[in-house]
Each structure stands twice: as structure tokens, then as C-alpha cells.
Amino acid sequence: MAEQSAYRIFDVRHAGRQILSPHMARITLAGEDVAAMATFAPDQRIKLFFPRADGTLPAIPNRPDWYDIYRTVPPRERAPMRTYTIRYLRADRCEVDVDFVLHGDNGPASRWALNAQIGDRIQISAPNANYRGEVGGYEWQPPAGVRHILLLADETALPAAAGILEELAALDAPPRVDAFLEVPDEADRLDLPSWDGLDLRWLVREGRAGQVHAYGDRMTAAASQVELPRDVVSGSNAETLVEPDSDDLLWDRASSASGKFYAWVAGETGAVSRIRTALVKERGIDRRLANLMGYWKLGRERE
Numbered sequence: 421m422a423e424q425s426a427y428r429i430f431d432v433r434h435a436g437r438q439i440l441s442p443h444m445a446r447i448t449l450a451g452e453d454v455a456a457m458a459t460f461a462p463d464q465r466i467k468l469f470f471p472r473a474d475g476t477l478p479a480i481p482n483r484p485d486w487y488d489i490y491r492t493v494p495p496r497e498r499a500p501m502r503t504y505t506i507r508y509l510r511a512d513r514c515e516v517d518v519d520f521v522l523h524g525d526n527g528p529a530s531r532w533a534l535n536a537q538i539g540d541r542i543q544i545s546a547p548n549a550n551y552r553g554e555v556g557g558y559e560w561q562p563p564a565g566v567r568h569i570l571l572l573a574d575e576t577a578l579p580a581a582a583g584i585l586e587e588l589a590a591l592d593a594p595p596r597v598d599a600f601l602e603v604p605d606e607a608d609r610l611d612l613p614s615w616d617g618l619d620l621r622w623l624v625r626e627g628r629a630g631q632v633h634a635y636g637d638r639m640t641a642a643a644s645q646v647e648l649p650r651d652v653v654s655g656s657n658a659e660t661l662v663e664p665d666s667d668d669l670l671w672d673r674a675s676s677a678s679g680k681f682y683a684w685v686a687g688e689t690g691a692v693s694r695i696r697t698a699l700v701k702e703r704g705i706d707r708r709l710a711n712l713m714g715y716w717k718l719g720r721e722r723e
């Protein structure tokens with residue numbers, strides 16, 4: 421039964437759009453099923469299924485073996501599947517918000533977000549609220565008592581990073597956070613919470629003077645220069661860095677359940693790889709304290 425699986429398929433329709441910035445739109449997806457959706461962390465990932473280029477709507481069956489069935493369909497005939505983040509879930513109102521980067525009509529997800537009309541249907545694979553076991557699908561798990569957090573995110577990871585900052589801001593004593601958020605231009609900066617101890621820097625790729633920075637260059641420079649606590653240096657882990665295969669996204673999970681420092685880094689895979697080199701190889705931070713996640717890959721489609 422689908423109710424027994426950690427993830428299930430949700431039928432939803434476009435129920436509203438809010439333009440957050442020139443390159444970001446929040447789309448509200450609604451459907452009766454969403455009453456049974458769950459989210460466990462601000463970086464909770466979900467899969468969205470979009471119409472094919474010929475307009476055929478996704479029709480993934482809501483059953484535990486949906487992925488096996490999906491994989492039996494030749495790639496060109498499948499409904500395109502892409503990974504997104506739950507921004508806000510209002511299960512009581514059967515609504516979920518997803519913030520889409522509008523990067524052009526070169527991918528099915530961005531194209532849909534640019535053109536979709538109220539009532540247009542897609543499907544979602546997301547955590548099942550009726551499932552009793554561990555669901556997973558998120559990496560934000562800061563150790564209890566953490567006092568210093570490093571957050572590096574480009575615009576695809578901005579929905580998760582914004583949720584992380586909102587969660588931290590609600591704490592009685594939020595930790596020190598150094599946040600570096602890279603966006604295409606000045607107008608893509610969003611209103612985010614603030615507190616004493618949050619040092620939030622927007623890194624704009626297209627500067628006012630007309631210079632254009634490559635994806636991740638400004639985040640990499642920040643990783644090289646940001647002040648780090650002395651006791652996060654391990655020194656013994658740099659040799660084990662493995663570059664992802666050309667088709668893979670880099671995905672290093674933090675594995676330490678304790679510690680005063682924690683890093684959450686997500687963005688374009690090549691950029692995250694360079695940030696990893698800066699943090700782990702050059703600065704020697706203990707890899708077990710850092711999540712380093714490629715959210716997309718320049719020049720590649722991503723299922």
C-alpha cells in the first residue's frame with residue numbers, strides 16, 4: 421500500500437504565483453492529497469514531475485513501486501523529473517509552496533515555472549505523513565548546541581537557506597551564522613530574518629559596474645577567507661577527496677553528531693567542488709562537520 425511507503429505521489433495543480441525577484445518565483449501547488457504530505461527540515465527535497473515536451477501530463481501511479489515503473493519507461497518518453505525544496509507546507513490547507521529559479525526555457529522545470537497557468541497539473545513525490553518510519557530526504561541536522569554555522573548557497577539553494585535562517589531566528593539563542601548567498605543580480609536579494617550574530621552577505625554575480633562573476637566564484641572566495649573557529653581543523657582528511665563522475669552531483673554529508681561548528685553548502689556542482697577544496701584542502705576543516713551538495717550542474721540536465 422502507498423500509505424506504507426516513506427514517499428508517495430501527490431497530484432497537484434498550480435494555485436498561485438508570487439514573483440519574489442527577477443529570477444525567483446514562488447508557486448503554490450494545491451491538491452486534496454497534500455493533506456497527507458510531510459516535511460522534516462528546511463532543506464526537505466522532493467521530486468516534481470512535469471509535462472513532456474508534447475504536453476503529455478505526468479501520470480505516475482501512487483504505489484510504492486512507482487520508481488521501478490518510472491524507470492521502465494524510456495528516458496525520452498518519461499515525464500521529466502526534477503528535484504526541488506519544500507519552502508512552505510500548509511497541509512491543513514492542502515497547499516505547498518515551491519520557489520523556482522527562473523533560469524530560462526532551457527529545462528522542463530524552469531520552463532513550466534515561467535509559463536504555467538492557474539489550474540495546470542503536475543505531480544510530486546514527497547514524504548508521506550502517514551508513514552511511521554524514518555523518511556530522510558534532508559541534510560540539515562545541526563548538532564545540538566552548535567555555536568557557529570557556515571552557510572553557503574546559490575539561488576537554487578536559497579529556498580533551503582532561507583528556511584534554515586527562519587528556523588534559527590526562531591530559537592531563543594540563535595548561534596553565530598556566517599551566511600553567503602550568491603544570486604544573479606542585486607534585485608534577487610530577498611528579505612530574510614536577522615539577529616545579532618548573523619553576518620549575511622549577498623554575493624551578486626552581475627555587479628553594478630558590469631563585471632560578471634562565474635558561478636560560485638564569489639562563494640569560493642568567501643570560503644577561502646571566512647573566519648573559522650580554530651578547533652575545526654582536522655588536517656587528516658584532504659587526501660580522501662574524490663571528484664564526482666561527470667554525470668554525478670557532488671554529495672558529501674556531514675557525519676558528526678556533535679561539534680560546535682557545522683557547515684551547509686549547496687549550489688552548482690563545479691562551484692561546490694571548488695568550495696570543498698577551499699574548506700577541506702586549503703583550510704583543513706574536518707569533513708565530518710560539513711554538508712557539501714551539488715544542487716545542479718552547469719550544462720547538464722538533471723533528473
Ligand SMILES: Cc1cc2nc3c(=O)[nH]c(=O)nc-3n(C[C@H](O)[C@H](O)[C@H](O)COP(=O)(O)OP(=O)(O)OC[C@H]3O[C@@H](n4cnc5c(N)ncnc54)[C@H](O)[C@@H]3O)c2cc1C
Pocket residue numbers: 465502503504505506518519520521522523526527528529530531575576577579580714715716717718719720721722723
Ligand atoms: C536537493 C535539491 C534541492 C533543490 N531545490 C531547488 C529549489 O527549491 N528551487 C530551484 O529552483 N532549484 C532547486 N534545485 C535545483 C534544480 O533541481 C536544478 O536547477 C534543475 O536542473 C532544474 O531543472 P530544469 O528542468 O529547469 O533544468 P535542466 O533540464 O535540469 O537543465 C537544463 C539546462 O539548464 C541549466 N540549469 C539548471 N539549473 C540552472 C540554474 N539554476 N541556473 C542556470 N542554469 C541552470 C543546466 O545546466 C542545463 O544546461 C534543487 C536541487 C537539489 C539537488
